[in-house]
Every structure is written in structure tokens, then in C-alpha cells.
Amino acid sequence: MALVELRNVSKIYHLGGEEIRALDDVSLDIEAGEFISIIGPSGSGKSTLMHILGCLDTPTKGTIQIDGTMIQDATARQLAGIRNRKIGFVFQFFNLLPKLNVLQNVELPMVYGGLSARARRDRAMRALQMVDLENRSKHRPMQLSGGQQQRVAIARALVNDPKIVFADEPTGNLDSHTGEVILELLRKLSQEGRTIALVTHDPEIAAVTPRRIEIRDGKISRHIDPKLAGQPRVEPVGVSV
Amino acid sequence: MNLWSAISIGLKEIWSHKFRSLLTMLGIILGVSSLIAMSALVQGMENGMKEALIAIGGMEKVRIETQDIPANQAHLTDDAVGCTIDDVYALERSAPLVKEVTPEMRPPGYYRVTHGAKMPDWVNLVGTWPSALDMNDHVVQYGRMFNEIDDEAARNVCVIGTYIRDELFGAPEEVGHEIIPLGETININGEPFRIIGMFQRYESEQDRKERELTKEQPKTVQTGPARRRGHNHKGGGFVYGWKNRTIYIPLNTMWLRFRAATGTNSVPDPHLSALNIKVASFDKLEPALEQARNVLMSTHKGIEDFAFRTQEDWAENIQTAIRNARLSGGFIAAISLLVGGIGIMNIMLASITERIREIGIRKAIGATYAGIFIQILIESLVIAVLGGLAGLASSYALVHLLQAMSPTENTPVITVTAMLVAFLFSAAVGVLAGLIPAFKAARLDPIQALRYD
Incomplete structure (x- = not known):
């Protein structure tokens, strides 16, 4: 069984009487340990897909299973618990809390997880070591560079040892060199066995992952998977042969 | 979290x-x-x-006063006796819910209290029994209260409040030290009375504190001729002022010196101005009053020419x-x-x-x-x-x-x-x-x- 199983998932919004299908009958599996990217232009539905995968949102139709838990019918409280323990987020704008120092920011998911102060500190320091920022633990986010802030955010995403990490345009707010460093870090984490889903609009960035999924108009338009090599290719939708 | x-x-x-x-x-x-x-x-x-x-005697104190005869008994007016010393004895004997009875007699008409050329503006002169001390929450600070023997012998002795002392002998605030006028003689309507006791000064907590504070400070020197500066009612309320103006003399003394002259012989007039009774407990006020009323109805020949006055209204x-x-x-x-x-x-x-x-x-x-x-x-x-x-x-x-x-x-x-x-x-x-x-x-x-x- 795959770590994440999406079956016929649709997300429908109603905007002024008009029906908008942000996701239209999407099915997708993500295996544990995969490094996958979800590509698509803005408005394609890739953010909606990531929100549903990340338990920030629930689908209108279809089923989704993460690590054995069906979540399409889960309550807000259960979703919060899954986000806390099984999912890590890395955002484009880092989304660190400016009033807390680096260590406290990394500790935050464990605060909601209900760990003791000592255990929080130890695990937060270990997570900071993974991103080489243990000597910055008392700094405020504003005192760090963008790349450093994103590394703190990655440490925060990893600190509860999640099943899967979602990185939403993690390099979007960084210069290309720093972006490289972050991508390198993600690749390294992937090699260590982490499951990472990279959401981006940039095919060049998506190229770092072996498996790529392209979303267009709420549907999967292209699926590049090295494991499927040799099998019939999924024909790109809307491309005439 | x-x-x-x-x-x-x-x-x-x-x-x-x-x-x-x-x-x-x-x-x-x-x-x-x-x-x-x-x-x-x-x-x-x-x-x-x-x-x-509390200073007036607490909730348990009830005053019995003479009152006008009710309309339905108006034809019996001439038979009405009013409050007399017989009521006191009857209550003491027959009303177990009444803990204490104290008669109270005031001199008729105008009277003056003097010492030399000095005279207080008004005094609360009462002829009573020694139990009045308890009844009205009085404390003798200097000397003694008169006793039964003083009463029996109708001696010309009195116990005074501090205001009387202040007016007749000088207040400690003015003379700088406390004057204790025990053994001095004062004049009440021409009769000499020896002072055998003086009450403590009654005042509210607040006044006491204030007075003790001002005692430490140097006295303000009064300029110009000595004079009275009017009533000093600052604080305390009327209860304290009224208590400080008290002069208690034995009941028999009151009768013989000030009431006997109203008759043609020298037999004392047994009338009282009022009776004060204390009930055993405030919870039993109603039955105690009922009991007292029954007793008094018999001594008053069934004429209801008396009335009870309680502190209930005040408390309420x-x-x-x-x-x-x-x-x-x-x-x-x-x-x-x-x-x-x-x-x-x-x-x-x-x-x-x-x-x-x-x-x-x-x-x-x-x-x-x-x-x-x-x-x-x-x-x-x-x-x-x-x-x-x-x-x-x-x-x-x-x-x-x-x-x-x-x-x-x-x-x-x-x-x-x-x-x-x-x-x-x-x-x-x-x-x-x-x-x-x-x-x-x-x-x-x-x-x-x-x-x-």
C-alpha cells in the first residue's frame, strides 16, 4: 500500500453561482521514500492538490488515504493531528514566527504535539544540526538570510519526523544560488529516505526529482515516472499527436 | 499546547x-x-x-414608654396608671424571656446642672438602677457606679459622662491633661451631688483614631478672648454625644429630690419615664415582647397605655x-x-x-x-x-x-x-x-x- 493514495479526488468551488473544478477526478499514489514534484502554472490546481495532500483542506469528492488513515471524512481536530505528526510543510515565504527565536520556531510543532520542554529542546537542536544551523538557535528569523530562514523552516518541518514533507515553491523567494543550496538539501534528505513532495511552477526545479506530475486545469496532464519506464506513456492531454 | x-x-x-x-x-x-x-x-x-x-445597647434592648391610650379604650383614660416601678417588679418576676429590666426616671420640667459658674448646655439626667450600666452599654472608667445601698439610702451621688466633665471642669484637649473630678460636688437644681464615677469617653473608632493623632501634634493657640465655639458635632453621631452627656443618679434619689415635691406628702411618686428591658436573645424578640405585653396588661389593668420601641427598624x-x-x-x-x-x-x-x-x-x-x-x-x-x-x-x-x-x-x-x-x-x-x-x-x-x- 502506498503512503499516500488519492482516488478520484475532485475539489469544486462555487463562485457566484459558477462551478469551478479546482481538481477534477485526480488519482495519485505516492510511495514512501519517493522524491516527487508537482508542476503546474498558477491556477492549474497544484496548490489545491497540495492543500488536500497536506490535510489543510478536504476534497469535495473522492477518497484520500495517508499512512493508512482515511482523511476525506476526518474532523478538523483529526486533520490538525495528522498535520502535526505526519506532515511537514516548507513554504515559499518561510513562514517563521518573527517573535520567536530559531529554536522556539523549530520547537513549535512539538508544542502542539505535547512534548516535554527538555525533549522539545533536544529534538529541535538535532533538527537544526541537520540543516547546519545549530549555532544560530538564539537568533530571531529576521537576523538570518533568506536561505538560512528556509533551512530553519525545513528543520521545523522535519522535527516531528513526518511521513511526508511538502515544499511549496521552497526556492521561489530566494536567489538562484541559495535556491540551489536548498534544493541540494532536499535532495540530500530524500537520499536519507525522506518522502518529499516539491510543488513548483518551474520545470527546471522540478527536474531535480525523478518523478514528476504535471497538473493543468485540475487534471494530471503528464506523469513522468522512472519506474514506469518501458510501459505505455500516459499521453499528454490537449497535445495532438 | x-x-x-x-x-x-x-x-x-x-x-x-x-x-x-x-x-x-x-x-x-x-x-x-x-x-x-x-x-x-x-x-x-x-x-x-x-x-x-451597639453603643446604644444593641438589638436586644427594648424601650417601654408610656403612650396615648388607644381610641377604643379612651373612656378608661382616667384609670390609666402609666409606667410605674410595679411594672419593673412584675416583669422581673413573671417574664422569663426578659433578661433584665431597668427603670428610668427623668426629672420633670426644666433642670440645671452647674459647678461654680459653669453649666453644660444640655444633659441627659436619669435616675436609674445600677443595672443601667449593662443595659445601655456604659463603662465606668474612673471611680465606681452607684450601688444598691446608694439607691436604698437615696444618696446624692452621681456618675457622669465625659462631656459633663469637659464642660464643668475642663476638657483634656484644653487643659492639657485628663481631669478626674471624683469627689467633686456639682449642683443639680440646687441639690449638691458628689461625683463618684465617670464613664469612659464614647466615640466612634474613627474619632478615637483622629483624637489620638491630634494629641501628638502641638495644640493650636486660640487667639482673642476665650469663648465657646459652638457645638462640636464632628463625627461620632448623636449616639455618642448623647451618651457622653449622661448623668446617672440613683432612682430613689431622683424620686425623693425631684419628684416628691409634686405630691402633698413626701411619699415618692412611683411613676417612671420609661423602662428598658433586654430580651434573652434577638431571635426570641417576638415571644419576649408578647410575654412582656401580657405582664404589663395585668399591671396596667388591661389598658394599653404603653408601647414598645425596638432597634429593629434601625437595624433594618x-x-x-x-x-x-x-x-x-x-x-x-x-x-x-x-x-x-x-x-x-x-x-x-x-x-x-x-x-x-x-x-x-x-x-x-x-x-x-x-x-x-x-x-x-x-x-x-x-x-x-x-x-x-x-x-x-x-x-x-x-x-x-x-x-x-x-x-x-x-x-x-x-x-x-x-x-x-x-x-x-x-x-x-x-x-x-x-x-x-x-x-x-x-x-x-x-x-x-x-x-x-
Whole structure:
């Protein structure tokens, strides 16, 4: 069984009487340990897909299973618990809390997880070591560079040892060199066995992952998977042969 | 999310907006301190009122006076005897619920008390029994009360209140030391009376404190000719003034010296101006009065020419006055606390609007609805509780200020209950004020909140 199983998932919004299908009958599996990217232009539905995968949102139709838990019918409280323990987020704008120092920011998911102060500190320091920022633990986010802030955010995403990490345009707010460093870090984490889903609009960035999924108009338009090599290719939708 | 981390987040949030938080707290500080000050004022009032009630002899004391004959017995007017010493003996014998009976006789008409050329403006001259001491809550500080032998022999002795001493021999404030006029002779309507005792000075707690304070300070020198400066009714109320003007003489002395002359022979007139009785307990007031009435009806030949006067109305008046003062004061103070609470709600609403993104982040990494709700609620509570604590501290200052400028005669008293109530009230206001902001914050959609700029 795959770590994440999406079956016929649709997300429908109603905007002024008009029906908008942000996701239209999407099915997708993500295996544990995969490094996958979800590509698509803005408005394609890739953010909606990531929100549903990340338990920030629930689908209108279809089923989704993460690590054995069906979540399409889960309550807000259960979703919060899954986000806390099984999912890590890395955002484009880092989304660190400016009033807390680096260590406290990394500790935050464990605060909601209900760990003791000592255990929080130890695990937060270990997570900071993974991103080489243990000597910055008392700094405020504003005192760090963008790349450093994103590394703190990655440490925060990893600190509860999640099943899967979602990185939403993690390099979007960084210069290309720093972006490289972050991508390198993600690749390294992937090699260590982490499951990472990279959401981006940039095919060049998506190229770092072996498996790529392209979303267009709420549907999967292209699926590049090295494991499927040799099998019939999924024909790109809307491309005439 | 445990409680302690929620509180520390709240404190951090307050610390990062010091001025704003202080202004918000000010509402609670003022509310709490005005609530406490108000209750202290009322408490002081109550203490003063109760003090006076006790000084007059307490709730158990009932006065029996002669009254006009009721209309349906008007034809018996000539048979009515009025209150006499027989009533006293009858009550003592036949009314077990009446603990103590004391007769009271006042001289008829005008009388004057003099010593040399000095004369007090008015005195409360009463012929009575030694038990009057207990009945009217008197304390003899110097000398002794007259006893049964003095009464039996109808000796010309008297026990005086301090006001009489002040007027006839000089007040300690004026002469600089306490004059104890035991053995001196004063003149009552031409009869010489030896002073054998003097009561203590009766005054309210407040007056006593004030007097002791002014004693330390140098006396202000009066300029110009010596003169009376009018009534000094400052403080104390009429009860104390009335008690300090007392002169007690034995009942038989009163009869023989001042009443016998009204008859054609020298047999004393057995009439009394009034009887004071003390009932065994206030709970048994009704049956005791019933008993006393039955006894008196027999001695009065069935003519109801007497009436009871209790302190019930007074006590009730005190209760109502206190309740009214407490209600209206508490109401106003509660409104000011409420205004403080609105201030907190306002600032919390502003605060969560500023922190929508933060709330989104917290939700994305696993904060539950309850986690956010409690965090905001606790922040609001922390502001209110800090304000409440500061209010407790500042209430002391406020009460001192009130003591300096309030017109009440009794010191405001801060009670622990008032402090506890005010503090709990401020905490409750904090929780109430935090509910709506906490609800708004907890309900935020994480996706929307994360996108918010």
C-alpha cells in the first residue's frame, strides 16, 4: 500500500453561482521514500492538490488515504493531528514566527504535539544540526538570510519526523544560488529516505526529482515516472499527436 | 499546547506591545480598584452604623414608654396608671424571656446642672438602677457606679459622662491633661451631688483614631478672648454625644429630690419615664415582647397605655442603606470593569487581525481549534489578570485618597472578600472579552490565513 493514495479526488468551488473544478477526478499514489514534484502554472490546481495532500483542506469528492488513515471524512481536530505528526510543510515565504527565536520556531510543532520542554529542546537542536544551523538557535528569523530562514523552516518541518514533507515553491523567494543550496538539501534528505513532495511552477526545479506530475486545469496532464519506464506513456492531454 | 506555554506566549505578546497593553490594562486597573474602593467605603459606613447601634445597647434592648391610650379604650383614660416601678417588679418576676429590666426616671420640667459658674448646655439626667450600666452599654472608667445601698439610702451621688466633665471642669484637649473630678460636688437644681464615677469617653473608632493623632501634634493657640465655639458635632453621631452627656443618679434619689415635691406628702411618686428591658436573645424578640405585653396588661389593668420601641427598624435601615450603597456602588464599578473588558476585546480583535498569518502557520503545523482558542483566551485572561493585580495594588492608594477627602465619618475598610471578588470579576471579564476574538481566531481557515498579507 502506498503512503499516500488519492482516488478520484475532485475539489469544486462555487463562485457566484459558477462551478469551478479546482481538481477534477485526480488519482495519485505516492510511495514512501519517493522524491516527487508537482508542476503546474498558477491556477492549474497544484496548490489545491497540495492543500488536500497536506490535510489543510478536504476534497469535495473522492477518497484520500495517508499512512493508512482515511482523511476525506476526518474532523478538523483529526486533520490538525495528522498535520502535526505526519506532515511537514516548507513554504515559499518561510513562514517563521518573527517573535520567536530559531529554536522556539523549530520547537513549535512539538508544542502542539505535547512534548516535554527538555525533549522539545533536544529534538529541535538535532533538527537544526541537520540543516547546519545549530549555532544560530538564539537568533530571531529576521537576523538570518533568506536561505538560512528556509533551512530553519525545513528543520521545523522535519522535527516531528513526518511521513511526508511538502515544499511549496521552497526556492521561489530566494536567489538562484541559495535556491540551489536548498534544493541540494532536499535532495540530500530524500537520499536519507525522506518522502518529499516539491510543488513548483518551474520545470527546471522540478527536474531535480525523478518523478514528476504535471497538473493543468485540475487534471494530471503528464506523469513522468522512472519506474514506469518501458510501459505505455500516459499521453499528454490537449497535445495532438 | 499546555497551559504554561500558552501563558508564556500571552506574556510575550503583552511585552512586545507594552504601551498598548498598559492602556488596555488601565481599564481593568481602574475597574478593579474602584470596585474595591467602593466596597471599602460601604464597609466603613456599615462598621460605623453598627458601632452606633451597639453603643446604644444593641438589638436586644427594648424601650417601654408610656403612650396615648388607644381610641377604643379612651373612656378608661382616667384609670390609666402609666409606667410605674410595679411594672419593673412584675416583669422581673413573671417574664422569663426578659433578661433584665431597668427603670428610668427623668426629672420633670426644666433642670440645671452647674459647678461654680459653669453649666453644660444640655444633659441627659436619669435616675436609674445600677443595672443601667449593662443595659445601655456604659463603662465606668474612673471611680465606681452607684450601688444598691446608694439607691436604698437615696444618696446624692452621681456618675457622669465625659462631656459633663469637659464642660464643668475642663476638657483634656484644653487643659492639657485628663481631669478626674471624683469627689467633686456639682449642683443639680440646687441639690449638691458628689461625683463618684465617670464613664469612659464614647466615640466612634474613627474619632478615637483622629483624637489620638491630634494629641501628638502641638495644640493650636486660640487667639482673642476665650469663648465657646459652638457645638462640636464632628463625627461620632448623636449616639455618642448623647451618651457622653449622661448623668446617672440613683432612682430613689431622683424620686425623693425631684419628684416628691409634686405630691402633698413626701411619699415618692412611683411613676417612671420609661423602662428598658433586654430580651434573652434577638431571635426570641417576638415571644419576649408578647410575654412582656401580657405582664404589663395585668399591671396596667388591661389598658394599653404603653408601647414598645425596638432597634429593629434601625437595624433594618442599616441593612437597607448598606445594601443600596453596595448595589449602586457595585453596579457603577462593575460597569467600569465592563468597559475595561470591552477595551480588552477591542485590543484582542486588533491583535488577531495582525496575527492572521501567524495563526495560519500555527494551524498548518498542527494547532487544533482548541489550541488556538485557548491561546487567545489565555492572552486575554493574562491581560485582565495582570490588570486585576495592578488594580488590587492601586486600590490601596485609591482608598487612602478617599480617606483623605471623603465626607464619611468612618474609615473605608478593604476586606479580603472585596479583593477576591474584584479579582475574580476581572478574570471573568478577561475570559468573556476573549471569547469572541478567540472564536474568530480559532475559526480561521488555515489556507486563507496562510495567504493573508
